[in-house]
Amino acid sequence: MRVTVKLFARLRDLVGAAELTRDVAPGATVGALWHQLAAEFPSIGSYERSISTAVNADYARRDQVLADGDEVAFLPPVSGG
Amino acid sequence: MGIPLLAIGPEPLDLLPLIAAVTDRGDASGSDGAVATFLGLVRNHNIGRVVHHLEYEGYEPLALKAFERIAEEIRQRWPDVCLALHHRIGRIEIGGASVAIAAASPHRGHAFSACRYAIERVKQIAPIWKREFFEGGDVWIEGATADPDDDQARADAERIACA
Numbered sequence: 001m002r003v004t005v006k007l008f009a010r011l012r013d014l015v016g017a018a019e020l021t022r023d024v025a026p027g028a029t030v031g032a033l034w035h036q037l038a039a040e041f042p043s044i045g046s047y048e049r050s051i052s053t054a055v056n057a058d059y060a061r062r063d064q065v066l067a068d069g070d071e072v073a074f075l076p077p078v079s080g081g
Numbered sequence: 082m083g084i085p086l087l088a089i090g091p092e093p094l095d096l097l098p099l100i101a102a103v104t105d106r107g108d109a110s111g112s113d114g115a116v117a118t119f120l121g122l123v124r125n126h127n128i129g130r131v132v133h134h135l136e137y138e139g140y141e142p143l144a145l146k147a148f149e150r151i152a153e154e155i156r157q158r159w160p161d162v163c164l165a166l167h168h169r170i171g172r173i174e175i176g177g178a179s180v181a182i183a184a185a186s187p188h189r190g191h192a193f194s195a196c197r198y199a200i201e202r203v204k205q206i207a208p209i210w211k212r213e214f215f216e217g218g219d220v221w222i223e224g225a226t227a228d229p230d231d232d233q234a235r236a237d238a239e240r241i242a243c244a
Contacts, residue, residue, distance in 0.1 A: 006140070008138060008140055008208070008210060009138060009210035009212070009221050009223075010210075010221040010223065013221070050223075050226050051226070052208070052226055052227040052228060054140070054143050054208070057140070057142040057143045057146065058143070058146065059143070059227070059228075059229055059230075073140055073143070073208075075140065075208050075227060076210065076221070076223055077223040077224050077225055077226050077227070078204070078205075078206070078207060078208055078209060078210060078223075078224055078225055078226075078227045079204075079209070079210050079211045079221075079222040079223055079224040080137070080139070080144075080168060080179075080180070080203050080204060080207040080208075080209030080210070080211070081121050081168075081179065081180050081200055081203050081204045081207075081209075
C-alpha cells in the first residue's frame, strides 16, 4: 500500500523534498515508516528521539498502524510564537 | 460574520479585530471586564546574532487543530474566557508580529492567565517553525518536541500562566 509523507522545516531541507510517496507493507506503523526513511536518508537519523508524528493531520503515536492513502507527517521540534 | 477566532496564514496581524472578536459575546456582550493581549514580535537579535528577518512555516491543518485544542484547554481551566489566536507564516521583517492573542473575561486575572497560557502552549504543541536569517547565515530554530498529551508540559504552562 502507498502513503504520502510530509516533511517540514529542517527535516524537509535534509531530505530535499516536502512530500514523498512511499510503499509500505500492510500492517506497517508510523515508526516503521520513519525507520524506512531514516535508512534511505541517514542525515535525518539524529531526529529519531525528537520528532513528533501525525497521520492525516492529527498527532499520532509511532505505533499507529498505517492505512493505504494515509498522509504521514514527520515534525522536527517546533518553534512557533 | 467577522474574523475567525483561530487562524494561521500569511496576512499581517492586527490586535484590534481580535479584541472586537473576543468581546462580541452575542446576547451576553458587555459582560467582559478585561481583555489581555499578547503580540509576539520579530526582534533584531538572538543569542548574540544580528537577525535580519525570520521565515515561519506551519503544517496548517494540524496547527489549526492545535489552536482548537489550546482553546478547549482554556475553556476547561477558565470557562469565562473567550480566546482569539492568530499566527502568521511566511517572511516577517524585524518588528513585525508573528503571533497575536486576545483573551477576554469578566475578570482580569483570568484574562491575563489565559493569554499567557495560550502562548506557552503554542510554543509547546503548535506545528510551526521559524528559520532565522542572521548576519552570516541562517538556521532553523528547534524548541520543544510537540506532544499534546504530555501532561507535564501542560502543567508547566498552567504554572507559568498562574504565577
